[in-house]
Amino acid sequence: MSLEYETRQQNSALATLKQRAAPPTLTDQKPNVLYTMPVQTVERLEEVLQQTLALQKTIQASMAALATKESLEPLATAEQLHQWLEQTQALNQKTHRAMGEILSEMREEHKRDGRQRDEFTRELSEIRTTFQKDTQEAIASLRRWIPFIVMSSAAAAVPVCILMWQMLT
Structure with missing residues (x-):
């Protein structure tokens, strides 16, 4: 029962991830690596996990049939074990390829993010240089205008002071 609950809980988390319109902001992010992955990567991981779970269920169902007396014949048991091994090997190869592709995509995305960060830093540096200039x-x-401003202020202040002196006297 707990496995069923965990599966539903994981599926709801994956469904939530798929429904997001854009990557979460820093304030929205939860400490979960799935939130930082593109939706396509999460979907591919989900597909691989579902295939693994389907094979596990097939093996469990087949094991129940093996437990009966009729199925204990050596040829039938060997044949089923051989089929399981082939299915497991095929799934392992498929999973290995899918994980390799996902890792490659993640590396490419990391490079792309690095290039964007470098471009942003370069633009900020240019803005800073322009601002300093x-x-x-x-x-x-x-500094060139300070003497003129001081002289103009003094020139304007003298008549005002004379007028005020005349008004007071």
């Missing part, structure tokens, strides 16, 4: 130019311009 513009700031230095603005400061230099302000």
Whole structure:
């Protein structure tokens, strides 16, 4: 019964992952590697797991038949074991190929993310350089205008002070 509950719980988690529209934001992420994988990768993993579970159920059902007296004939038992081994070997090869493809896709995605991060860093560096240049130019311009601003302020302040002095006296 607990295996059935765990399977339902895993299927609901996979269904939730499939329904997401985009990768989760940092605040939405849960500490689960499935949340960081593309939906196609999760679906392929799910497919491999379902095939493994189907083979396991087939073997369990066949084992129940082996437990009867009629099925204890050596040829039938050897034939069934041979079929199981062939199915298991085929599934293992398929799983190995699928896992290799998934790993390759994950490596490619990691490279792509690295390139995007490098491009973003380069753009930020260019923006920073431009900002520094513009700031230095603005400061230099302000330094050139400081004497004029001070003289203009003084020139404007003198008549105002004279007018105020005349009004007070």
